Amino acid sequence: MKTMTYLMSIAFAGLLVGCAATMPPPELVSAREAYQQASTGQAAQLVPAELHKAQEALTLAEKAFQDDPKSFRTRDLAYVADRKAKMAEALATTAAGNAAKAKADKEYQASQTEIVKNSAEQLAVEQKARVEAERKTAEAEANLATLAAVKEEARGLVITLSGSVLFASNKSELLPAAQDRLKQVTDALLATKERRLTIEGHTDALGSSSHNLKLSQDRAESVRSFMISRGYPGELIRAQGMGEDKPVAGNTNAEERANNRRVEIIVDRDTSNQGSMTK
């Protein structure tokens, strides 16, 4: 029995020794893993020549392992194969980076072209819009000239509507005929860029100045309300009663007094309100 146990122990030890002899060195294990990783990555596609060199190096190492598993040459060949596999992977990563850079450079140039093109198109659109706006303004001013007296002054474009056309004597409610005229004036103003308006009410010198001031203010407010009802932005219209203080004629006869009874719509030349108002 003892002899049997002894023989079995010897046989087991021999088996272990045999297995140990065929165990690959760590360099070869690492080289196999490195090649496996490189060959399943992008190296095969991007740097096939480098991957092939790694494969050849690994083949040499495997052959050396078959011939002499424990030799320094086997370990060194495996070490070199490991490095070549890692290099194939590194070069593949570099190639991918270079491709990404080339693509980005191309996109940069394309983007610059796109920006220039967009700018040119934007300029063309703005130019067209400007020309169209100027045309509408000229057209609107021409229309206004047929509806009321229009005059360029330092304070802006002044549209003068006769008070006797707009209101009954001593009243601030718009006459039906006046509404039609005022509607056309408002539509003409809306056709241009919407600008800040000042509506000034003026009276003749008959009656007390305080009464005239209130009457002119009420009349200016009536015109303002009407224009708002036609769609002109209220925040762009200011109504102001001037009373009898700014006559355009004397107050000695009926004709002169009729000229003084008026409503002036002053259109601001400044277009900075464009886009800032809400309807």
Added chain:
Amino acid sequence: MRHVHIATWAGSMLLAAVMAGCGSSPAVDREASTSAIRAAEESGASKVPSASLYLQLAKEGLESAKVLADQGDKEEAESMLERAQADGELAVALSRGDADRTEATQAIERVRKLRQDNQLPQERK
């Protein structure tokens, strides 16, 4: 007299051969490995973490090869030089790859910023 000359010549040759065999280490060609190490250093491998390790291993391999050569192990020395060369070449590849990756990242970022600043839609990846 002629015999004396021949014997002297033969003795000199033998002495030279013995001197060559014992007085210095066997000649090994270190050019490839030293070139790889120099290239790695010039590519800035020492400043790239992934490359600096292999540059160091290459230098150590070169030193080991010198020791082996001094001990007369020519074959082992030459084999070790192959290791050093492979490490040096890998260090070069990793070092240049790092620089290329940085350039690629910068190029991609440059495009992204240009498009963003000009309100263009970003390219799909």
